[in-house]
Amino acid sequence: MRTLLVTAFVLLACGVAGGCADRSSRPSGADATPSIPGGPDPIVLRVSRDGGVMTATRYPDLDSTLWRSSARLPALDRIIAFGAEDGYLAAVDTSGAPVRIDIRLGTVTTSRTDDVAVASSADGGAIYALTTDGEITRYTPSGGDWRFTPKLPAHALYAQADGSLIVAGAKGDRAVVWRVRPPGQDVTDSLSFDIGGNEATLRKSLGATAGAVGDRVFFGGNEEVIAVRTRDLAKALEVDIGDPITAIAATPSGDRLFVAIENEALLRVVDRFEEGVKGKITLPGVPRALRMDPLGRVLLARGADDSVYVISLGSDAVIGVVRSEWRGDLPLVLPDGAIATTRGEDVVFAHPSTLADMRTVEGGARQFWYTLRWNGFRPRAAGLDQPVQFRTSAPRDSVDYADSAAARDVVRDVGRDTLRRDTATTASAFTVSFAAVLEEKQARQLASRIRVDGETPRITTSDRAGKTLYRVVLGPYPTRADAERVGKSSGQSYWIFEGAP
Known part of the structure; x- marks a missing residue:
């Protein structure tokens, strides 16, 4: 009997120009120097993996520091959101505690009042967390100000830009999705759908994921991809894949979905508008996890051991394989399309088309890396x-x-x-x-x-x-x-x- 694997994945529609792939940012030849697409400044944030002062540099110049945090950060596990308007960066540290970094002021706030299982943020400022006691709380720059105990156990959270919160849980063999609007305590919208399996399997799968939400949430349940509109929680897409799903990634616009299948060395490509599987990408091995380039140029797939498959989304073909430890921050697609990989204690940049070594940052693997596009470090009138x-x-x-x-x-x-x-x-x-x-x-x-x-x-x-x-x-x-x-x-x-x- 096939094992049901249900995972909720958040697809943030960023409105990136060029759709699924930005070909203008790619080198014209195999040996051409990668270029950085226009727009806000490309920023690289780094901090020791053991915690410490965070620094910012303007890529590709990693030696000239633009900014340093005025406070020390704890050891980070992952970044969950960045708000360009207010300069807030929301993260989770290695102990599971929510962390907020005010990049404008350099201050750091860590909340350790609760044991947190899942965290989500839409703007980096307000961080929603599901505690191990089953309670949902909101941490804001002025402190924890809202708590909510759902009638149905929650397992995943999806913060919305309008201040509401979408929650996912399981009851029997059905997935249940509902919305609350802090500071209210009432459920304003809800949806449930049958995806098979049992409640224990659903709880484990839903509780393993969290993140921000764009205009839709995509669920991979058993052998189906299901999309739920965040505006009204109506079902917007249902595609039968035909095999158990283990992972889903999407282009930044959410137009195409890349679906990993249990025990198969390939990806199915789902077109959101045509509402069906419109292609397959053969991989060197079975993918264990997926990571999308923020600009939609390449997709990284975690293979066996330390192998990472690099997939071009312009041609839907595998460019090649690089070696790197798979962490919460690395491997990372940089602003010019180069891929930051770990090699021992160093970070090595791989060329976006040839995957040849471009640059080595000595000791870089001892740091936590994150990139963003932001003009907030420019002088202000x-x-x-x-x-x-x-x-x-x-x-x-x-x-x-x-x-x-x-x-x-x-x-x-x-x-x-x-x-x-x-x-x-x-x-x-x-x-x-x-x-x-x-x-x-x-x-x-x-x-x-x-x-x-x-x-x-x-x-x-x-x-x-x-x-x-x-x-x-x-x-x-x-x-x-x-x-x-x-x-x-x-x-x-x-x-x-x-x-x-």
């Missing part, structure tokens, strides 16, 4: 951090905010639970945030209804995913107690974050 000011009196054509059902819906669904904090510019200030909404008029209406100690909130703006958010804030205040007093005195729901707006 002083005016960029000045909040935009609006008049706070309500316009004559405005309506009573308290009587506006649409406005209340926006504040509840988009505001308080969507954006929990602004970039902290000082460690000794605390700001009260009442909402973050998509329309200036609604922000003005809410601000006009609040008055504490003779002060009316002001409105600041920021850009998020191409949209302008209007934030209603008071402060900053010198202590959290002062901010709490103001928030309670307002009679409104509020959020406190550390730093000035």
